[in-house]
Amino acid sequence: MKADSRNFALDLQPAQILRLRAASGVTIRCDSGVVWITQEGMERDDFLSAGGSICISSSGVTLVEAMGNAAANLTLRGSAAECAAGIFRARAAV
Numbered sequence: 001m002k003a004d005s006r007n008f009a010l011d012l013q014p015a016q017i018l019r020l021r022a023a024s025g026v027t028i029r030c031d032s033g034v035v036w037i038t039q040e041g042m043e044r045d046d047f048l049s050a051g052g053s054i055c056i057s058s059s060g061v062t063l064v065e066a067m068g069n070a071a072a073n074l075t076l077r078g079s080a081a082e083c084a085a086g087i088f089r090a091r092a093a094v
Contacts, residue, residue, distance in 0.1 A: 008076040012066035018074075020062040026078040028064065029053040033072030036065045 012018055012035065020026065028037065030048035037046040040060030047067070048054060056062050066072040 006077055008078075010074045010076060012064065012072045012074060014066050014069055014071065016066055018064040020056065020064070022059055023056045023062050023078070024059045025056065026076055027053055027055045029075045029077070031073040031075055033070050034067040035072045035074065036067050038063050 009031075010018065012033075028035075028048070030050055030052050032050050034047060034049045037048065037054060039046075039056060039058035039062045041058050046054055064074070
């Protein structure tokens, strides 16, 4: 993961899950690949492909997973305070 004051570049491997907590207001942009996004309290899930983006509206848990057999490259945009709080955590799916 590479970071500047507001942007985080992240590569998600196939079946790897990014868990975001209290990420309301964070924007996720898919730079390559395809990702599935589900937000706690939302009735629908979202899929992003290269060039797509979404602003997280849930203050609960948001999960982002790389779909298919290819890695997904993401850029997350949020404030330095959000990043310092440790909302960005990635782990392999079980």
